[in-house]
Amino acid sequence: MGKEVKKQEFMPVQSKIVEQQEFKQEDVIIGQYKKTYILIEKEDGLEIVDQHIADERYIYEKLKKSKNIDCQLLFISDVIEISPSDRALLEANMDKLNRFGYEIDFTSDTEVIFRKVPQMISKVSPKEILADILENMHGNIDNIEEQILITTSCKAAVKANTYLNQYQMEEIIRNWRTTENPETCPHGRPVMFKLTKRELEKQFGRIQ
Numbered sequence: 001m002g003k004e005v006k007k008q009e010f011m012p013v014q015s016k017i018v019e020q021q022e023f024k025q026e027d028v029i030i031g032q033y034k035k036t037y038i039l040i041e042k043e044d045g046l047e048i049v050d051q052h053i054a055d056e057r058y059i060y061e062k063l064k065k066s067k068n069i070d071c072q073l074l075f076i077s078d079v080i081e082i083s084p085s086d087r088a089l090l091e092a093n094m095d096k097l098n099r100f101g102y103e104i105d106f107t108s109d110t111e112v113i114f115r116k117v118p119q120m121i122s123k124v125s126p127k128e129i130l131a132d133i134l135e136n137m138h139g140n141i142d143n144i145e146e147q148i149l150i151t152t153s154c155k156a157a158v159k160a161n162t163y164l165n166q167y168q169m170e171e172i173i174r175n176w177r178t179t180e181n182p183e184t185c186p187h188g189r190p191v192m193f194k195l196t197k198r199e200l201e202k203q204f205g206r207i208q
Helices: 002-023 051-065 084-092 094-099 126-139 141-156 166-177 197-203
Strands: 028-033 037-042 045-050 071-073 103-108 111-118 192-196
Touching: 028 166, 037 051, 037 166, 045 051, 045 166, 045 197, 051 141, 051 166, 084 094, 084 103, 084 126, 094 103, 094 141, 111 126, 126 141, 192 197
Parallel strands: none
Antiparallel strands: 028 037, 037 045, 045 192, 071 111, 103 111
16 A cells, blocks of 8 residues: 555656656747737747737748649629739739639629638738738739738738737747748848847946
8 A cells, every 4th residue: 555655656756757858959939029029038048029020021032932722712702993004914824823713704804803722811801911922923923923922921820910929929939940041031131139248238237
């Protein structure tokens, strides 16, 4: 009887040790600033990460590697007016749009509707999606597939001025750490700014 009691008393202690080891992580997220920036405490300073740009980088690389993009069928879509040049550009690149999850129908010479969009941006206004697609496509006709990818990842990423709980912040940072090019977003904007411990100490007169 005595041995059985000791075994029962020991097991919960062992369980707690395992849980603490599994919870250990490299990034210590200490909060969110202005519902836009994630603050990460590091041994040698403070990392300030733009939540939208970090999420956009991860989604962009994920989409670029994906062979099949999940689509959302739209039973109701806004009718969107387009110019003749817009129509010509869309028609010439319909196969590329289909490849990345977009299906567009021309209802007249100057109007279109979406039949399908990537599932990750199904809640975004079709007018807003098309406006961004066309803006990017007109801006760089030499690399239209890239522009479609950039538009999709930007629209799908978490927005600035969005409250995130601890789990959501951890997920964004964890995903961002896995990217091949974590320094910038697809547009070239920096993802993270680091304030070193030395810079902080110097600012407060702790060191010269």
